[in-house]
Amino acid sequence: MKHTFCFLLCLILTRSYGQEFIRGTVVDKETKLPLAFANLSVKNTDITFICDVNGKFSFVNHSQSNILICTYVGFKKAECIFHKNETIVIELEPVLNDLKEVVINAADNPANGIIEKVIVFKEKNNPENVKSFQYSCYNKIIYDYNFLGNDKTDSLQLRQKLRGTHFFMMESVTERKFMKPNLSEEVVIGTKVSGFKNPSFASIATDFQPFSFYNDNIKFFNINYLNPISKGSLKKYKFHLEETVMREKDTIYIISFKPKANKNFDGLKGVLYINSKKFAVQNVVASPAEKGKIDIKIQQKYSLQDNEYWFPEQLNFSIQFNHFPNEHTPMVIDGKSYISQVKLNLPLDKNGFGLQSVRLDEASASKDSLFWKKYRVEPLNTVDQKTYRVMDSIGQKKNFDSYLSIVEKILQGKYPLKCLDVDLSKTLLYNRYEGLRIGSGFYTNERISRKFSLGAFLGYGVKDKALKYGGEFIFRLLKNNEGQLGIHYQNNLIETGSYSNRSAEDNFLNFRRFIGYQYDAINEIGVSIHFRSFKYILWDLRFNQSKTTPKYSYEFIFGNQSFTHYNNSTVKLDLRFAYREKFVNSFHQNISTGTKNPIVFVSFSKGFKDFFKGDFDYTKIELAVEQSLYTRNIGATRYRVETGYVNKSLPYGLLFTGEGSHDKNMLLIMKNTFQTMLPYEFLSDRYVNLFLSHNFGGLVFKRNKFQPVLWWHNNIGWGALSHEAFHKLIEFKTKDKMYLETGVEFDNLIKINYFNLADIGFGVGGYYRYGYYSNPEFKDNIALRFTANISIK
Structure with a gap:
């Protein structure tokens, strides 16, 4: 028994001594970067293995061979001699063509x-x-x-x-x-x-x-x-x-x-x-x-x-x-x-x-x-x-963290100044009616309180030579800022037609606001509550009382009454539903990464006559659905369908207009607008619009560095207006037949290097107005537009 035990012990020691533990890394000889999943084998044996994603490997060699063979796609085959318990580095030399050109049926x-x-x-x-x-x-x-x-x-x-x-x-x-x-x-x-x-x-x-x-x-x-x-x-x-x-x-x-x-x-x-x-x-x-x-x-x-x-x-x-x-x-x-x-x-x-x-x-x-x-x-x-x-x-x-806090605020449309934040959305504005609006807005920030914020704005229009001002108190019901109660007052301007759900698109990249020239002056006070429910629905409920004075020649005749200005008392509910929309919580805010499902916007307004001196009793409803879809081998399709309805005759500024963006001084494509239609060309109290675009990407043209991106656009609109005679001293049309325009856009025709990080691509597009509302002169139906985007290709 004793001899058997000694024999087994010697056998185990001999076996262990004969094994060699080898570890190492496979790298690119030129860049010294590791090569993931390189294939290795011990020469003249059946020992084969693959290194890990970091190019590292380890194995126990129980053979007599001490030569490793290493192969990797796009690199020359290499052999390496190894020794017991050695850590080695295998350098592979790239070949000129990283994939073999083999013609096989x-x-x-x-x-x-x-x-x-x-x-x-x-x-x-x-x-x-x-x-x-x-x-x-x-x-x-x-x-x-x-x-x-x-x-x-x-x-x-x-x-x-x-x-x-x-x-x-x-x-x-x-x-x-x-x-x-x-x-x-x-x-x-x-x-x-x-x-x-x-x-x-x-x-x-x-x-x-x-x-x-x-x-x-x-x-x-x-x-x-x-x-x-x-x-x-x-x-x-x-x-x-x-x-x-x-x-x-x-x-x-x-x-x-x-x-x-x-x-x-x-x-x-x-x-x-x-x-x-x-x-x-x-x-x-x-x-x-x-x-x-x-x-x-x-x-x-x-x-x-x-x-x-x-x-x-x-x-x-x-x-x-x-x-x-x-x-x-x-x-x-x-x-x-x-x-x-x-x-x-x-x-x-x-x-x-x-x-x-x-x-x-x-x-x-x-x-x-x-x-x-x-x-x-x-x-x-x-x-x-x-x-x-x-x-x-x-x-x-x-103090890197202080710079990070500035970035966080800028992403929220603000700039921090100790206990105050500058509201960038109210700083140095421009439109064709006011020209440049000099001024800004300020809100108290979390240094004063995380529960509430007090803000105000002041602006002066260089062209209209008038002051605009207002203030707001916001009480935060929830820590994530998606539950807020607010009270506001403003003496301000609102573009005609902006009561619709288009006002939600008012951001820095919405160039449509720069060409506005038809505004109503409002003196408004209101309360609001903003919250999220059922995970995907955002609610914004407001009660407003306002006095409105059109800043253009206009008179509204309703029955035996004539209005050159009017009072409006409304309850307004805006709803945004984005099913399965995903958010990343970063920079102390929720950043949307989008959804593959349609996004639905609903706007419901109810006007009350004789309530807080309101002049009109009415119901106004708008609905919009938009979505972006990517189809393999076809490209990306983007659409927006929108419709609206008002059940009573109302003054011009409360109806639907402003969907056009044709301006000879602003030659940029403006998303979800009619490119060949003048800003206030048509007036409606009920309408349906479809904006449809398709991006072929690089599927059509790809010639070395010249890779223009092709877009195809189709826009269709319909609208109607009851009691046209009620609106005096102002010109407008109705579109009770189909308004049609089609456009073709080529992006990235010219590329300019941007700090070696990307290319700024410039392109051009053309839109053609046809059908019932085409103009007599061909040139008046054409709208040329320029585009700019950033590309890494």
């Missing part, structure tokens, strides 16, 4: 057959088709500069300024829960950002790339790229089986992909690692096929959960600003997300999901070292530690 291409099976199993393998799940995630993002080539001039002296630190660094820990079809809530329970004590923007770190690679379109920077594993992709993508790797009972197919030549669509290039078990994506490396101002690469790794579901395990991304600050030292953003503690098919309650899809926990910025030690997948290296130490010192000295 589609029917004989083995890669196509594999991709067809991937597409068949796509819906079953999509993690967001699981009934429900929850997980924890550690995120780390580093902003740095990539010093390329042998350029030693470094005109910005970045090497000296950084001094062994990253430019910027942030970490976060999130907990996410999901319930099919699309209920999702992610809470940032811990955050740490270099230079900041209270980083209110940390929630944006979770949304740099898609959660999984199974959507038909992969969206980067508002560009929809066709997924190579979407239905019909075999007609647009070229696939090549690069290698086949056996792993226990499964086979991993390594398939490269890129768009076929002469195919006009936004495509990706990269490598898919397909596991024969359910033909699921095990690993993927992908980036846009066309190089632009900004390059992005994603790397995703999936693992099998419960021996049934393939679920993301690690999500990496890399964003490089190719020419910012210059081409020798481009800025790079590298991010890593590690998913753990995955639980599937939990009995979640849909009522347990909040309004925000991503939000910051109030205590997220105050986590101690024990918290970070628990969640950090890999410890901080010396550069990371120095970044926090140096940047935190600089941030405290320069």
